[in-house]
């Protein structure tokens with residue numbers, strides 16, 4: 001493909017992208033295909049001679065689209081949103097064109113330096129404490145990870161390494177990493193994302209899933225009791241992963257209380273996972289849940305969820321970046337105390353699990369510049385407004401209840417009609433029936449034994465009318481499910497008689 005052919009093809013692809021977005025409501029948000037649907041549609045091996053771009057574009061519609069889940073559709077209410085915007089799409093084109101790998105500063109200086117500065121911009125946009133800024137004195141700084149899961153793993157591994165070194169430095173007499181490892185214990189809440197517990201599996205350490213309060217939040221007293229018990233039992237508490245905006249109900253652990261508890265335990269690493277809700281801190285009025293963040297050793301959130309940045313881009317800040325480097329460097333800094341890191345020119349490969357890395361900061365640069373703080377705030381406020389509107393609709397229907405406080409772009413709802421059999425069953429039937437009809441797509445969840453349905457404001461295109469459409473669909477299916485359940489109940493009664 002030469003330059004001219006590329007120009008023609010690229011124009012077509014851009015037109016296709018625009019048309020896809022403009023007509024996205026016409027597509028079923030979830031595909032109806034079965035596993036293995038694609039194999040019979042494709043040849044069994046690559047073509048001997050080149051296919052044409054026209055043929056490929058025809059196959060996108062014929063073969064790819066029928067199996068697509070349309071995450072950017074306003075009728076897709078599952079999970080949390082996946083960031084998308086034309087501004088980020090533009091950056092993606094440039095990233096592909098420049099095609100560099102930024103594992104060290106030298107491997108592409110602009111790639112590293114823009115990331116350092118963008119992470120400072122982003123930290124200031126969110127109102128994060130200055131100990132996370134590269135521009136400040138001290139060892140703080142930010143890095144873009146692929147996902148929030150990777151950020152959590154990096155934090156837990158760094159915390160573990162720091163603790164094992166400390167235990168050795170204390171002259172515990174064992175000098176035995178393996179023996180000490182078995183005494184390590186970390187904490188999170190039972191509502192935190194499954195990746196958090198997985199991070200402890202990868203780190204081969206114990207992690208306790210602590211119970212939450214009636215708002216699904218981890219409280220300081222619960223953490224305090226657990227730490228004190230473990231200390232009594234001779235264990236070494238070394239890390240806490242708190243969540244701001246849980247995946248299930250968007251609950252916020254009480255960070256202020258957790259930080260207060262940890263003020264007496266300076267050696268415990270506090271990682272804060274705000275994968276979805278962190279984006280809302282661009283709005284000053286939402287920063288209340290962040291109180292206590294000054295104690296955090298690391299913090300991460302996904303611009304690729306709610307801040308209009310396309311996947312992947314997970315922002316992570318670290319109080320003492322040297323501690324991460326120590327955990328991930330084959331030739332750690334502590335063997336070379338003379339090594340001074342130039343904060344404008346880090347070798348980011350030591351801050352992550354992989355070696356190579358993309359020029360992802362271009363997406364942040366484009367998005368922050370082309371929307372401005374104002375534009376990003378408007379996006380967040382608009383989406384929260386839509387969730388609140390939806391909450392009102394739900395509250396106006398006596399058959400439903402709202403399960404958790406609605407503070408962000410997520411509403412968790414549940415049928416509460418008690419005379420139609422088991423409530424959890426009823427709610428499971430409801431979500432299955434809604435998804436089977438396919439007009440909208442949403443996911444069930446369960447907390448504290450309660451089944452409920454999560455309704456997220458998923459797309460940047462979502463309007464008030466889309467939320468009303470979703471609500472009408474839910475109401476319609478609820479009526480059907482309740483009628484069917486009532487009939488079954490009646491039948492059972494007749495039989496019993």
Ligand SMILES: *Cc1c(COP(=O)(O)O)cnc(C)c1O
Nearest residue numbers: 147148149193245246247275276
């Ligand atoms: C979505 C989510 C994650 C996982 O994010 P990835 O980037 O996919 O790893 C982690 N924690 C919370 C609270 C989330 O909502």
